[in-house]
Amino acid sequence: MKTIYLISLFLHGSTAFRPPQLQQTTVVQKSTGCKTLRNHDIILDDGNIDRRSLFCYGALIASSALLTGAPPRAFAEDNHQTAAVYAYRSGGLPSLRPIGLAKLTTRYEGYVEAPKGNKSQIPISFEFPSDWLQLDKLGGGIQYVDQRNGDKLYVLKATLPADTDLKTVSKSWFADVILSPEGDVARSGVVAEGGKISRSQMTVDCTAEDAPSPCIGRRRMILKYDTVTGSGVQTVERRGLIDAYQIDNDVYMMVTSSNAIKFEQKGSRERETVENICQTFKVGPGAFS
DSSP states (O other): OHHHHHHHHHHHHSGGGSOOOSSOOOOOOBOOSSOOBOHHHHBOTTSOBOHHHHHHHHHHHHHHHHHHSSOGGGGSOSOTTTSOEEOOEEEEEEEEEEESSSOOEEEEEEEEOOOTTOOSOEEEEEEEETTOEEESTTTTOOEEEOTTTOOEEEEEEEEOOTTOOTTTSOHHHHHHHHSOTTSHHHHTTOOEEEEEEEEEEEEEOTTSTTOOSSOOOEEEEEEEEEEEOTTSSOEEEEEEEEEEEEETTEEEEEEEEEEHHHHHSTTOHHHHHHHHHHHTOEESTTTTO
C-alpha cells in the first residue's frame, strides 16, 4: 500500500492530469509506458490531434484512478468559491443524440453535481457540432474541442461572493474566476493573460415584473483574453462567450473559446457555432424540454 501511495503522489504531481492547452506548445516531459509525451504531441496549434498520444494520455488518467481509488477530480481542491471548476457529471453517462437530417449537430442531455448542501442533481442540455472531440471523459468534466481550429467549450461552475446574485455580481468576477490559476481552465493547460468582460446582459432577469415563474436567472457575456504560446513571447487573442445560470448560490456556465479574429468576423461560421452552443445551453427543470 505504501508503494501504491507513493506512485499516486508522483502521478498527482505530474502535469499528465492537465489536458493540454490548444494554443500552447510548451514542452513538458511526461514519463509514460507508451512514450515520452509533450503538450504539443497531443493537441497542436492548428487543432490537429495525435490520437496515439491522446490514447496514452487517457491511459495515464485511468491508471491514476486505479492506483488511488479515486477519479482525477478528487485531487482538485474545493476552491470553486474563488475559481471556476468543472460542473462534474453526475447520475451516469449523458444522452448524446444526433439531431437534424444530416446529423451534424448533437444534443447533450445529462446531470451535473448540485451546489453544496443540495442533494438533487442538476439537469443540463446543449447542442454542439457532432464532430467535436470530447476531452477529459474519464475525469468527469465536460469539455469538447473542434479539432480543425482549436475552438472549445467548457461547462463550469463557481460560487457567488456573499451578498450577491447573478445580476448584481461584478462582471469582472466572471473573468477572474474563469481564468483563475486555480480554476479548471488553467488546469487544462491554458496560460491566459489579461481577461476582461466586454459585454454583459441579463437575458432572464428574475427581479423584473414580467419574469417567468418559476424563474432561473440567466446572463450572457463576452470575455476577451490572450493565451501565451509555448515560446512565452507571443500571445494569441481569444474570445470567450459565456452563458450563465444561477442555482442556489452557484453559477453554472457554458464557456466557449474561439480565435478573436474569427469570432469578430460578422457572419463567420465560428461565431455562429459558439452562439448556437450558448443559445441552446439550458440548466434546471426545463433543460430536457
